[in-house]
Amino acid sequence: MPTTANIRIRCIEAFSDNYIWLIEDGTYAAVVDPGDALPVLDELETAGLSLTSILLTHHHHDHVGGVLELLQAFPAKVFGPATESLPACDIKLREGDTVQLTNPAVSLKVLDVPGHTAGHIAFTGEIGDDAVLFCGDTLFVGGCGRLFEGTPAQMLNSLDKFADLDSRTKVYCAHEYTLANLRWARAVEPQNKALEAFEYDCKQRRERDEPTVPSTIGTEIACNPFMRARQASVVQAATQWSGESLDSSTDVFAAIRQWKNNFK
Secondary structure (H helix, E strand, O other): OOOHHHOEEEEEEEOOOEEEEEEEOOOEEEEEOOOOHHHHHHHHHHHOOEEEEEEOOOOOHHHHOOHHHHHHHOOOEEEEEOOOOOOOOOEEEOOOOEEEEOOOOEEEEEEEOOOOOOOOEEEEEEEOOEEEEEEEOOEEOOEEOOOOOOOHHHHHHHHHHHHOOOOOOEEEEOEOOHHHHHHHHHHHOOOOHHHHHHHHHHHHHHHOOOOOOOEEHHHHHHHOHHHOOOOHHHHHHHHHHHOOOOOOHHHHHHHHHHHHHHOO
């Protein structure tokens, strides 16, 4: 059986800005949020990999749209959130569950992270020497998902769960929204030197046509306003932007989420 040291994570680009994550050991693979089957099938064929597992974080089409086509090509087992309607799901997951894969040999814990959708989940664990988080559309580099089905309180609580992870945890989110997110983040915290340096680094990466994902939990805590809703600088900026008295961290989070929604 391969050890986690033999396992790597491949980035597969899809649509205009989606990232699909392929976890593989050189022979077998698991895929996270395959919104489009074709680039996954191409990667599997090129690398000579067999797909054994499909992991889903939530029900949106750009995360699940390729599931049925992949199942036509491989007898993969599908893992997904227990409370969401999915194209296929063999194992329904809730917080506290563990996804134990054999090929590739991966163990991931499940977190309930509602906000973007009502039943959104995330997967966290260790792959090789790295702590990892597959967070779907809950957390982005410099941002977070829109609240389509959840509340500000739910999303803040979900992000708090991420903040409790090891700061070195690599954040594998599902979209390349980084530069737009960081431009907004700089409007919130123009004096944040860590954010300024991180934005410069991300711009350099995009100029080289490289992904800005993964970031780390530590970076998000230092730079992402949604992970900093209790910081005085963010509270002050949110209060000034909203023109209202913000009496709780949830109020601050709700204000900056609205700010981001309207940011041009």
